[in-house]
Amino acid sequence: METKFINSIRIKFFIGAIFLLLIPVFSSFAQDTLQNNSEYVPEKTYLIIKNNGTEYIGEILSDDGREILVNTLKLGKLYIPKHEIKSISLVNKEEVIAAKLPEDDFFSSRYFITTNGFNQKKGDHYLLMHIFGPEVQFAVTDNITVGGLTSWIGMPIVLSLKYSAKLTDNLHVGAGVLGGSLSWSNISANGVLPYGSVTIGNLKNNITFSGGWIFVQDANQTPTESHESVLFSVAGMVRLGEKVSFVVDSFGFKETNSDVVVVMPGIRIGSNKNAFQIGLTQVYVDDRFIPFPIPTLGWFKRF
Numbered sequence: 001m002e003t004k005f006i007n008s009i010r011i012k013f014f015i016g017a018i019f020l021l022l023i024p025v026f027s028s029f030a031q032d033t034l035q036n037n038s039e040y041v042p043e044k045t046y047l048i049i050k051n052n053g054t055e056y057i058g059e060i061l062s063d064d065g066r067e068i069l070v071n072t073l074k075l076g077k078l079y080i081p082k083h084e085i086k087s088i089s090l091v092n093k094e095e096v097i098a099a100k101l102p103e104d105d106f107f108s109s110r111y112f113i114t115t116n117g118f119n120q121k122k123g124d125h126y127l128l129m130h131i132f133g134p135e136v137q138f139a140v141t142d143n144i145t146v147g148g149l150t151s152w153i154g155m156p157i158v159l160s161l162k163y164s165a166k167l168t169d170n171l172h173v174g175a176g177v178l179g180g181s182l183s184w185s186n187i188s189a190n191g192v193l194p195y196g197s198v199t200i201g202n203l204k205n206n207i208t209f210s211g212g213w214i215f216v217q218d219a220n221q222t223p224t225e226s227h228e229s230v231l232f233s234v235a236g237m238v239r240l241g242e243k244v245s246f247v248v249d250s251f252g253f254k255e256t257n258s259d260v261v262v263v264m265p266g267i268r269i270g271s272n273k274n275a276f277q278i279g280l281t282q283v284y285v286d287d288r289f290i291p292f293p294i295p296t297l298g299w300f301k302r303f
Contacts, residue, residue: 046070047091050084053106053273053302057091086123105203106272107300109164111235112249112264112279116208117172117199119143119164124302131297150183157183172199191216193231204245207236214253229254237268244269247277258286264296275300 048056048070058072067081107126109118120126120139128135128149135149137160147160158180166172174197181190195212210233217226233251240246245268252261266279279296282289 045091047089048080049086050080051086055272056080106302107275108203108237111237111247112266112277112296112298114210114233114235114249114251115162115174115197116206116235117164117174117197118203119166120145127301127303129299131294155183155185156180170201173197186218186220188219204239205237209234243271247279260285266296270300273302
């Protein structure tokens with residue numbers, strides 16, 4: 001009986017010793033398995049967006065749970081703390097080289113005044129401070145943005161809604177509507193502008209053709225005064241340098257018995273976090289040039 005008890009103790013001790021010896025092996029095997037099953041594919045290219053809007057594109061070499069090591073295309077190897085990262089997505093390296101991804105082109109969905117068929121990713125928002133007032137745009141989905149704009153005196157107040165879609169790599173379409181009123185000065189004076197746009201090109205070099213119909217009225221007048229007109233626009237941009245683009249915007253409409261065309265050529269300087277633009281406004285009424293000495297200034301801020 002005593003012998004059986006001693007043998008049982010020896011067997012249990014032997015099994016326990018073997019288990020303790022195998023723990024490092026199991027641990028090593030588990031670590032190798034985790035590394036092999038990592039969500040990051042070796043030799044693939046990723047787009048890393050930080051919380052402050054900074055973007056890096058490159059291969060993820062390692063991830064220790066606290067930070068990742070990225071071999072970026074522009075800066076080489078770089079450690080990025082994971083708590084500073086907003087998103088990580090797999091991208092096509094050839095498309096990056098061909099400049100089809102918005103590494104430094106976040107604000108390409110806007111010209112001076114008009115918009116185009118390019119979309120913003122969900123959660124990417126921006127503030128645009130015009131010389132005449134502020135504007136804000138929120139990307140509620142990858143295809144839908146909502147926003148609003150006003151002047152520095154709060155008149156008018158205009159809300160906007162836009163849907164955009166990618167048909168091919170170099171063809172995008174958009175449709176939206178603007179609506180608002182003179183707010184505190186005359187809430188009964190209001191208007192609406194539905195529009196559509198077709199954009200040809202990529203985020204760096206493109207041209208957009210837009211058309212819409214504008215209707216405004218003042219219900220305080222007796223009878224109610226109203227005006228409506230077809231509105232058209234041709235706009236585009238050309239990348240001149242790493243952070244400099246030439247931007248031209250225009251729109252035209254019919255005012256009573258006159259044809260009005262506004263053209264705004266200018267320069268945009270900045271990155272995908274902040275950008276500044278300046279342009280010269282030229283107004284033509286029935287082929288007559290009307291000087292507009294105040295430059296068109298704007299400052300973009302991504303958030």
